[in-house]
Amino acid sequence: MTKKIALVTGGSRGLGKDMALKIAARGLDVILTYQSNENLAHETVEEIKKTGGRAAVLHLDMNNFNSLDMFVASFKSVIKSEFGAQSFDYLVHNAGMGKTVPFAEVSEALFDEFMNVHYKGVFFLTQKLVTVMNDGGGIINISSGTTRFANPGYSVYASMKGAIETLTKYFAKELGSKGIRANVIAPGPIETDFNNGAIRNNPQLKGILSNMSPLGRVGNAEDIGGVVAFLCTDDSRWINGQRIEVSGGINV
Numbered sequence: 001m002t003k004k005i006a007l008v009t010g011g012s013r014g015l016g017k018d019m020a021l022k023i024a025a026r027g028l029d030v031i032l033t034y035q036s037n038e039n040l041a042h043e044t045v046e047e048i049k050k051t052g053g054r055a056a057v058l059h060l061d062m063n064n065f066n067s068l069d070m071f072v073a074s075f076k077s078v079i080k081s082e083f084g085a086q087s088f089d090y091l092v093h094n095a096g097m098g099k100t101v102p103f104a105e106v107s108e109a110l111f112d113e114f115m116n117v118h119y120k121g122v123f124f125l126t127q128k129l130v131t132v133m134n135d136g137g138g139i140i141n142i143s144s145g146t147t148r149f150a151n152p153g154y155s156v157y158a159s160m161k162g163a164i165e166t167l168t169k170y171f172a173k174e175l176g177s178k179g180i181r182a183n184v185i186a187p188g189p190i191e192t193d194f195n196n197g198a199i200r201n202n203p204q205l206k207g208i209l210s211n212m213s214p215l216g217r218v219g220n221a222e223d224i225g226g227v228v229a230f231l232c233t234d235d236s237r238w239i240n241g242q243r244i245e246v247s248g249g250i251n252v
């Protein structure tokens with residue numbers, strides 16, 4: 001039976017893993033990607049399979065622009081071989097990395113890497129995949145609270161995330177005629193491996209951020225996946241072109 005299919009980039013760990021699990025729990029088939037942690041990606045697939053879901057893994061490096069066409073070819077082949085499908089429904093752009101670098105010290109190489117992964121890759125991978133997206137599907141771009149409040153050392157990261165927030169509005173406008181919705185989820189600080197575990201491994205920073213939150217803690221990966229999964233259902237069919245911050249109300 002052909003079910004709805006979601007592609008979650010960066011589903012090997014952190015937020016993407018939770019998104020993949022929660023989307024599968026809603027009954028969708030899932031393709032998740034990894035960049036270097038193939039084993040973790042397969043563990044996520046096994047977790048999904050244990051609960052009766054279907055999932056498969058693909059390699060994706062958003063920093064290697066020339067590899068995107070090959071990724072799209074593999075994606076089409078895998079949805080056919082694994083799920084008997086020729087098209088898919090939901091595209092979740094989650095893959096990404098963080099680094100704290102003061103503005104004055106940002107190199108061109110770092111700028112280019114962040115641009116490729118967080119913006120250029122999102123732009124062109126969507127352009128390449130939208131041809132095989134079903135009418136009525138959706139795009140969910142993962143941004144960050146740091147586009148609303150400035151965090152020193154995040155000038156490159158946050159400005160790329162700002163770019164995909166703008167891009168999301170254009171997806172919503174230009175793909176609406178295909179019935180495709182596009183929205184942004186902007187998580188606040190979450191303790192994952194992100195930015196070398198900057199929040200998780202630094203009790204002082206974690207304490208400061210927790211005190212800034214009305215709910216008195218930083219986020220966990222499990223705070224995000226369910227919201228993304230909701231956007232991968234018809235229950236959210238009238239939400240379009242929106243930035244939804246999922247941050248526990250930090251800096252509200």
Ligand SMILES: NC(=O)c1ccc[n+]([C@@H]2O[C@H](COP(=O)([O-])OP(=O)(O)OC[C@H]3O[C@@H](n4cnc5c(N)ncnc54)[C@H](OP(=O)(O)O)[C@@H]3O)[C@@H](O)[C@H]2O)c1
Nearest residue numbers: 010012014015034035036037061062095096190192193194
């Ligand atoms: N954690 C936070 O505080 C926070 C807050 C706001 C927004 N976000 C955003 O949420 C998303 C996920 O963050 P996270 O906290 O889950 O990070 P994470 O735990 O470090 O996981 C990052 C994921 O992205 C993949 N990835 C990294 N570089 C990649 C590349 N060049 N090409 C393709 N995939 C790549 C990783 O694959 P491998 O496992 O194979 O390396 C992994 O699956 C990112 O877009 C991040 O900007 C995070």
